[in-house]
Amino acid sequence: MSLIPWFRWNDTPPRLSARSPAEMVLETLMMELAGQMREVERQQRERRNAVRKICTGVDYSWLASAPRPTYDLSPAERLQLEDVCAKIHPSYCGPAILRFRQLLAEREPEVQEVARLFRSVLQEALEKSKQEEEAHKLTRQWSLRPRGSLSSSFKSRARIAPFASDIRTISEDVERDAPPPPRTWSMPEFRAPQAD
Numbered sequence: 669m670s671l672i673p674w675f676r677w678n679d680t681p682p683r684l685s686a687r688s689p690a691e692m693v694l695e696t697l698m699m700e701l702a703g704q705m706r707e708v709e710r711q712q713r714e715r716r717n718a719v720r721k722i723c724t725g726v727d728y729s730w731l732a733s734a735p736r737p738t739y740d741l742s743p744a745e746r747l748q749l750e751d752v753c754a755k756i757h758p759s760y761c762g763p764a765i766l767r768f769r770q771l772l773a774e775r776e777p778e779v780q781e782v783a784r785l786f787r788s789v790l791q792e793a794l795e796k797s798k799q800e801e802e803a804h805k806l807t808r809q810w811s812l813r814p815r816g817s818l819s820s821s822f823k824s825r826a827r828i829a830p831f832a833s834d835i836r837t838i839s840e841d842v843e844r845d846a847p848p849p850p851r852t853w854s855m856p857e858f859r860a861p862q863a864d
Contacts, residue, residue, distance in 0.1 A: 689758045690754055690758075692758070693753065693754075693756050693757075693758050693761045694750060694753045694754050696761055696765075697753040697761060697764065697765070697790070698746075698749070698750060700765050700768065701749065701768075701782070701783070701786050704768065704769070704772055704786075705739065705741075705779060705782050705783075708772065708778075708779050709738070709739060709779045711776075712778070712779065738779075739779040741783055745783060748787075749783065749786065749787060749790075752787060752790045752791070752794070753790065755794055756790060756793055756794065756797075757797050760793045760796065760797055763793065764789055764790060764792075764793040767789050767792065767793075768785070768789045771785055771789065772785070
């Protein structure tokens, strides 16, 4: 009989993180950037080794140890990216990561270009969230606006003139001098406004 289950009563139950959603988004996005930079650097190293192997005809990859990452973000660039990441709403974190991965797969950038590409994806996400927020504000304004004032403002400005036209025709001159044809009782009388 094992005593391990008896010792677990003293363990503290796992708790949810006390971090805010903005901190979690920041950490997630920065971890994604760091991981993708390592992956791009590894792919570049493999490409260089493959070219070297083709040129020399000798494979010494078994002899070499894995090199350390050579490219790292400058502190200023890291702070700028963290500032932009902090502005991303949690609901846009996943789509931003997916878009970033998609662009990396399409373009196969150099390591130095990854941070710039990441920043552009974050800017796209921020613009998209602002557009959706503005659209939401507009729909809220329209839904809260009283309905009566909208219809009365249209009634005061609307005039029925189905035959009015800015294009001069020969028949228009003839129709102007002729008396209006008699209408049936069910049809309303329409007249174009007189432009004098």
